[in-house]
Amino acid sequence: MVVGVALAVLLVLSVTFAITIGPANITPVDVWLSVLHHLGLGPTPLSLLRDGIVWQLRLPRVLTAAAVGAGLAVSGAVMQALTRNPLADPYLLGLSSGASLGAVAVLLLGITVLLPLAAFLGAMLALGLTLLLASSLGRITPSRTVLAGLAVSALASAITSLVIFWTATGDSYREILSWLLGSLAGAQWPEVTIAFAAIVIAGVPIMFSGRILDAFAFGDTSAAALGINVQGTRWSLLAATALLTGAMVSVSGSIGFVGLILPHAVRLLVGPRHRALLPLSAIVGAIFLIWADTAARSLFDPRELPVGIVTAIIGAPMFAFLLTRRRSVS
Amino acid sequence: MTVAATTTGGLDASRVDVRIDGTLIIDGVDCTVAPGTFSALIGPNGAGKSTLLRVIAAVEKPANGDIRFDEHDLFGLHRKQRARVVAFVEQDSSTDLALSVRDVVGLGRIPHQGMFSDASAKDSRVVQAALEDADVASLAGRDFTTLSGGERQRVLLARALAQQPRLLVLDEPSNHLDIAAQLAVLGLLRSLTHTGVTVLAALHDLNLASAYCDHVIVLRKGTVFAAGPTVEIITPQLVREVYGVRATVIEHPQTGRPLVAFGPLAG
Amino acid sequence: MPALPRIPAVRVLVVGILSAMALTGCATTAAPSPTVGAAATSTKALSIDNCGTTVTFPKAAPKRVVTIKSTSTEMLLALGLGNRIVGEAFQDGPVPTQWTTQAAKLPVLSTNVPSQEVTLAAEPDFIYAGWESNFSADGAGTRSELQSLGIPTYVSPSACKEVGYQPTKLTFADVFSEINQVAAIFHVSDQKVLADQRATLESIPKDTRGLTALWFSSGSSTPYVGAGIGAPQLIMNTIGLKNIAASVKDTWTSFNWESVVQDDPDVIVLVDASWSTAAKKISVLEGNPATANLSAVKNHRYLIVPFAASEAGVRTASAAKDLSAQLAKLNFK
Numbered sequence: 001m002v003v004g005v006a007l008a009v010l011l012v013l014s015v016t017f018a019i020t021i022g023p024a025n026i027t028p029v030d031v032w033l034s035v036l037h038h039l040g041l042g043p044t045p046l047s048l049l050r051d052g053i054v055w056q057l058r059l060p061r062v063l064t065a066a067a068v069g070a071g072l073a074v075s076g077a078v079m080q081a082l083t084r085n086p087l088a089d090p091y092l093l094g095l096s097s098g099a100s101l102g103a104v105a106v107l108l109l110g111i112t113v114l115l116p117l118a119a120f121l122g123a124m125l126a127l128g129l130t131l132l133l134a135s136s137l138g139r140i141t142p143s144r145t146v147l148a149g150l151a152v153s154a155l156a157s158a159i160t161s162l163v164i165f166w167t168a169t170g171d172s173y174r175e176i177l178s179w180l181l182g183s184l185a186g187a188q189w190p191e192v193t194i195a196f197a198a199i200v201i202a203g204v205p206i207m208f209s210g211r212i213l214d215a216f217a218f219g220d221t222s223a224a225a226l227g228i229n230v231q232g233t234r235w236s237l238l239a240a241t242a243l244l245t246g247a248m249v250s251v252s253g254s255i256g257f258v259g260l261i262l263p264h265a266v267r268l269l270v271g272p273r274h275r276a277l278l279p280l281s282a283i284v285g286a287i288f289l290i291w292a293d294t295a296a297r298s299l300f301d302p303r304e305l306p307v308g309i310v311t312a313i314i315g316a317p318m319f320a321f322l323l324t325r326r327r328s329v330s
Numbered sequence: 331m332t333v334a335a336t337t338t339g340g341l342d343a344s345r346v347d348v349r350i351d352g353t354l355i356i357d358g359v360d361c362t363v364a365p366g367t368f369s370a371l372i373g374p375n376g377a378g379k380s381t382l383l384r385v386i387a388a389v390e391k392p393a394n395g396d397i398r399f400d401e402h403d404l405f406g407l408h409r410k411q412r413a414r415v416v417a418f419v420e421q422d423s424s425t426d427l428a429l430s431v432r433d434v435v436g437l438g439r440i441p442h443q444g445m446f447s448d449a450s451a452k453d454s455r456v457v458q459a460a461l462e463d464a465d466v467a468s469l470a471g472r473d474f475t476t477l478s479g480g481e482r483q484r485v486l487l488a489r490a491l492a493q494q495p496r497l498l499v500l501d502e503p504s505n506h507l508d509i510a511a512q513l514a515v516l517g518l519l520r521s522l523t524h525t526g527v528t529v530l531a532a533l534h535d536l537n538l539a540s541a542y543c544d545h546v547i548v549l550r551k552g553t554v555f556a557a558g559p560t561v562e563i564i565t566p567q568l569v570r571e572v573y574g575v576r577a578t579v580i581e582h583p584q585t586g587r588p589l590v591a592f593g594p595l596a597g
Numbered sequence: 598m599p600a601l602p603r604i605p606a607v608r609v610l611v612v613g614i615l616s617a618m619a620l621t622g623c624a625t626t627a628a629p630s631p632t633v634g635a636a637a638t639s640t641k642a643l644s645i646d647n648c649g650t651t652v653t654f655p656k657a658a659p660k661r662v663v664t665i666k667s668t669s670t671e672m673l674l675a676l677g678l679g680n681r682i683v684g685e686a687f688q689d690g691p692v693p694t695q696w697t698t699q700a701a702k703l704p705v706l707s708t709n710v711p712s713q714e715v716t717l718a719a720e721p722d723f724i725y726a727g728w729e730s731n732f733s734a735d736g737a738g739t740r741s742e743l744q745s746l747g748i749p750t751y752v753s754p755s756a757c758k759e760v761g762y763q764p765t766k767l768t769f770a771d772v773f774s775e776i777n778q779v780a781a782i783f784h785v786s787d788q789k790v791l792a793d794q795r796a797t798l799e800s801i802p803k804d805t806r807g808l809t810a811l812w813f814s815s816g817s818s819t820p821y822v823g824a825g826i827g828a829p830q831l832i833m834n835t836i837g838l839k840n841i842a843a844s845v846k847d848t849w850t851s852f853n854w855e856s857v858v859q860d861d862p863d864v865i866v867l868v869d870a871s872w873s874t875a876a877k878k879i880s881v882l883e884g885n886p887a888t889a890n891l892s893a894v895k896n897h898r899y900l901i902v903p904f905a906a907s908e909a910g911v912r913t914a915s916a917a918k919d920l921s922a923q924l925a926k927l928n929f930k
Contacts, residue, residue, distance in 0.1 A: 049890050052858055057855050058855070218427075221384065225490075226437060273433055303850055
């Protein structure tokens with residue numbers, strides 16, 4: 001509880017501090033006066049343009065980062081529980097690549113309205129394929145699932161690349177590259193809306209499934225004996241994670257490792273009970289991605305780094321660490 | 331065959347068939363367990379004991395047949411209602427999740443809780459009582475994954491008790507336990523019957539079954555070979571026919587229950 | 598491919614280069630040059646260090662040329678060598694009108710980077726590309742491989758990426774050096790082309806209003822813009838615009854909108870390509886609430902340059918003149 005409150009405070013501080021950071025020289029006080037102005041409190045001291053930097057560029061971007069980080073971390077925590085696989089993550093199991101493919105496909109067809117839906121369907125399809133492939137190898141084990149996810153992810157990325165290769169002209173590949181690497185550049189209020197809508201629609205029901213996920217940890221029979229609809233719950237929760245992942249990928253491309261490493265970090269803090277793990281993963285995921293993206297947009301100012309590179313640089317060694325730790329256990 | 335009158339309720343499984351990958355594992359099994367009694371399911375390895383228990387605990391649907399308890403069709407009940415009627419302790423249930431023992435036992439309250447409700451004071455009381463009954467209260471703060479096999483078995487029993495079931499189904503509950511713990515667990519199961527709980531457990535040890543159970547159901551090759559009061563069923567002929575082992579059954583000098591002394595393998 | 602020894606950039610300079618420098622008043626340390634004067638008829642095989650690759654030409658001038666990217670095609674058209682082109686690929690857009698008829702006759706090998714097989718099928722004795730990346734195993738073939746097949750290759754020196762070969766800051770001397778070098782490869786005179794280029798440059802008035810500009814090449818969420826050392830910078834310098842992305846030491850760079858909004862450029866140069874039109878760029882600028890308020894966007898102060906003219910080559914001077922004329926028409930009250 002204490003940890004939860006402390007992290008929530010840290011999240012608010014992160015949002016407020018991150019929006020004061022950027023290439024433009026705007027003082028933190030000015031940033032805050034601008035935000036308050038838009039909330040209907042007092043005049044803004046900033047010019048129209050500089051006000052736009054705060055209200056149209058930084059704030060939506062920081063809020064999108066928070067929502068995407070929260071969504072991906074929760075998705076990872078849920079998938080780790082449902083598949084009883086500490087290595088599960090929307091990125092490793094192919095959901096992110098599937099969502100990217102769905103998103104790129106509708107972008108090329110020009111129906112951008114369907115972007116989140118297509119990303120969701122792509123994620124769902126990829127997840128189904130991964131689990132099908134993993135189960136066709138025999139008993140579903142963590143490593144088989146990761147291998148199957150790798151195969152599905154490679155396939156989805158290959159098709160995405162093919163689509164790009166087929167259609168890209170000039171240097172328009174740059175745009176689509178951000179789907180593969182993940183970037184929060186260009187996040188505006190519509191993206192904030194999509195990301196937060198997904199959190200409300202899929203994230204909130206997930207928050208109430210903590211006890212059920214604890215029960216899942218003992219296997220399907222055990223869960224069934226406790227009165228849980230095993231298949232129904234598993235698929236609706238996986239659909240919820242696919243919806244979350246799809247929505248997040250549709251606003252940010254596929255950002256890796258957030259879903260993998262943050263639930264593990266949170267377990268170190270508060271233990272494995274999902275009732276605490278899920279909400280805290282959301283908060284820590286939000287904080288993590290806010291700062292990863294702040295680094296991505298300010299480290300090489302005025303150039304931008306896709307945030308997926310930052311998360312991979314931090315996440316891949318963590319992944320390796322998790323692998324070696326598993327090995328020493330088994 | 332009928333062990334006891336079914337009109338008073340209890341467990342009544344009839345004409346149960348179970349197929350796994352097309353193979354008939356359980357073939358037309360009928361069995362009944364009178365309410366408030368402790369019955370043992372015995373039989374050699376591969377007889378289908380675990381499969382039958384999973385069906386009776388209603389975690390797996392049979393291909394054919396009905397499972398009724400106190401006149402309710404278990405598969406007709408809503409899942410949560412069902413989990414308040416019957417609890418199941420698996421033979422081997424492991425996890426990677428480092429929950430505390432109290433949290434694990436708390437999972438037994440899921441059938442009694444709403445989706446959005448938090449654990450109530452009553453839930454805490456029931457959990458504490460279950461911890462004490464299963465003699466694991468001293469482990470309440472421990473990480474489940476660090477426990478020994480026997481300790482885990484008792485914690486999972488406590489979780490089943492927290493469900494406050496009327497029918498308790500257990501698959502080899504004494505498997506990992508030392509002799510004192512075996513006796514303690516079977517004694518606990520026995521005492522549960524005094525509170526009206528019906529208990530059905532698969533047991534390997536014929537002497538434990540003889541010592542604690544009112545009735546015995548003998549399963550062989552997916553069918554019921556024999557069923558009835560323990561003293562009538564546990565006989566040298568049965569042990570020989572079912573297990574292929576020569577045995578002498580004598581009266582326990584202290585309890586008067588049957589005691590099986592094994593001879594060499596039957597020729 | 599064996600690593601080639603790095604050779605200091607400046608070597609023997611040629612008369613043509615010296616004269617170009619004298620006229621434009623620029624100094625260059627860039628493009629390594631052939632040891633032959635323009636229009637010289639060499640008796641020895643010509644050898645050039647091009648972007649770090651040593652290329653050797655036979656005594657006879659190339660007769661069957663494949664050009665990749667618009668800059669190379671237009672260079673040959675400008676030198677009157679259009680009849681030597683047996684195939685063009687990856688063209689960035691239409692050629693200037695004076696070459697339209699000639700260009701229409703050129704066989705198109707590929708709209709994108711041509712594969713090695715397609716390239717070789719044209720039986721070239723010389724391949725001239727706009728970008729180094731055009732010469733790759735999954736493109737027209739690696740340079741060493743093509744050289745071993747007896748096909749010399751050449752990349753516009755202003756597009757070299759290696760340190761020591763990439764112009765530290767592109768000047769018209771670099772552009773003229775390429776004209777001189779290509780003329781030497783073909784044993785033709787560069788005098789007329791160079792004279793035209795100089796005349797064009799001299800006719801461009803330098804804007805003195807101290808205006809700032811953004812060179813918007815492509816992109817929407819992350820803008821890709823002309824940076825401090827390439828053709829966009831050279832053109833903006835020439836017409837008197839101050840590039841807001843000049844601090845980035847690169848030819849082009851990915852940038853961010855916040856810096857653009859912070860600097861609020863007076864004008865925006867829009868690169869017009871079929872795949873990213875100027876109109877689309879305007880809608881990107883107007884569609885983003887933060888950039889919609891830029892003064893250039895609100896007042897429609899745009900300069901438009903065709904993509905094919907935005908890379909260093911024979912069109913750079915005329916592109917500068919065209920943009921200068923557009924700039925002169927913009928009214929700042």
